[in-house]
Amino acid sequence: xxxxxxxxxxxxxENKLYSIEEAIKLAKKISYEKFDTTFKLSINLNLDTAxxxxxxxxxxxxxxxxxxxxxxxxVADSLKQEEAKKAGADFVGGIEMIEKIQxxxxxxxxxxxxxxxxxxxxxxxxxxxxxxxxxxxxKLGTVTxxxxxxxxxxxxxxxxxxxxxxxxxxxxxxxxxxxxLLLIENYKSIFNLxxxxxxxxxxxxxxxxxxxxTTMGPGIRLKVDLGRT
Numbered sequence: 001x002x003x004x005x006x007x008x009x010x011x012x013x014e015n016k017l018y019s020i021e022e023a024i025k026l027a028k029k030i031s032y033e034k035f036d037t038t039f040k041l042s043i044n045l046n047l048d049t050a051x052x053x054x055x056x057x058x059x060x061x062x063x064x065x066x067x068x069x070x071x072x073x074x075v076a077d078s079l080k081q082e083e084a085k086k087a088g089a090d091f092v093g094g095i096e097m098i099e100k101i102q103x104x105x106x107x108x109x110x111x112x113x114x115x116x117x118x119x120x121x122x123x124x125x126x127x128x129x130x131x132x133x134x135x136x137x138x139k140l141g142t143v144t145x146x147x148x149x150x151x152x153x154x155x156x157x158x159x160x161x162x163x164x165x166x167x168x169x170x171x172x173x174x175x176x177x178x179x180x181l182l183l184i185e186n187y188k189s190i191f192n193l194x195x196x197x198x199x200x201x202x203x204x205x206x207x208x209x210x211x212x213x214t215t216m217g218p219g220i221r222l223k224v225d226l227g228r229t
Contacts, residue, residue, distance in 0.1 A: 004032035009218045017223035020187050023212050024180050027220055036067070037176045037214040039183055043194055044208040047167035054199050056169065057162040059140045063189055064182040065157025067175030070110040072154050073097060075118055080147050087151035089113070095121050102128055111154050113142045133160075161194070169194060176214060187212070191224075 008030035018026065024039070031037055047054040073091040074084035081092040091097065091109060095118070100106050102125065112129065114122055114136045122129070122136060129135040136142040140160055141150045150158075161169050173186040191210070198206045211219040 005216070005218060008032065012218060012220055017221050019223055020184055020212075021180065023220040023222055024183050024187075027212060027214055027217060028176055028180075031176055031214045031217050033176075033214060033216050037216070038067070038172045039174045039176065039178075040170065040213050040215065041173050041187060041190060042168060042170045042211045042213075042219070043191075044210070045163065045167045045169065045194070046202055046205050046208055047163055047199070049163050049165055049167055051201070053201060054167075055163055056194070056197050056199075057137075057139050057160075058193075058197075059153075059158050059160050060190065060193055061153045062157045062159060062173065062186045064174065064178065064186050066159060066172050067178065068157075068172075070154050070158075071108065072151050073109040073112045074147060074151065075112060075114045075122065076147065077115070077117075080115055080145075083147045084113070084151060087148040088155055089147075089151050098122060098125050098129075101125075107132070107134075111142060112136050113144070113147060113150050113154075115145055115147070116143055119143055159190075161190070173212075 011026065011030045027039065045056075047056070049055050071090040072088075074081065074089040075093065075095065075097050076084065077094070084092045112134050119136065126135060138144070141153065144150050159171050161171050163169055171190060173190060174183045195207070207224060210222040210224050212222065213219040
């Protein structure tokens, strides 16, 4: 831990659970990054991800975006390629785009969007795309015939949420430069979504802890209802 990180820790009361309003103000105050740092949210859930029904995964368009404009690659037929261009996709093409990734190690994009009829061809490249989190997935809306909508959603600030093996969901929810109210609105949209996704099989506590932090800053625990909600 660096000097500035340790100094930030001294400003946090480890015995206190902060409101989201307090936590954002404090996180900005102790942030020492010399760039427009990203705010991160980590939600520790009472989930056994060995069971498929307790694996949460999906996407959400944040009300105020993430502060980052993602680059989108659309792989589809010629008709959908035109739709993708009009929607603002950064790169469009057919299966040759995936071959370009394979041959040239080309990864100048953040999302791949495709149509259902192209998925069998993309599935052949699972070992290439899967480990990087780039494989299109219907749960994320990136396998769809409505190319215009998904490209638009991604450009507006769509994020992916997914539980890791320990039942933790970690996502970005804005930048330090955002007004506090915009960060709070983004946070609440994520919290309410995760809360609504509680699997019926979960007994007792569902949400263990919620922590926010900046990219390189220490975590700040939030005050939340840790009962059956």
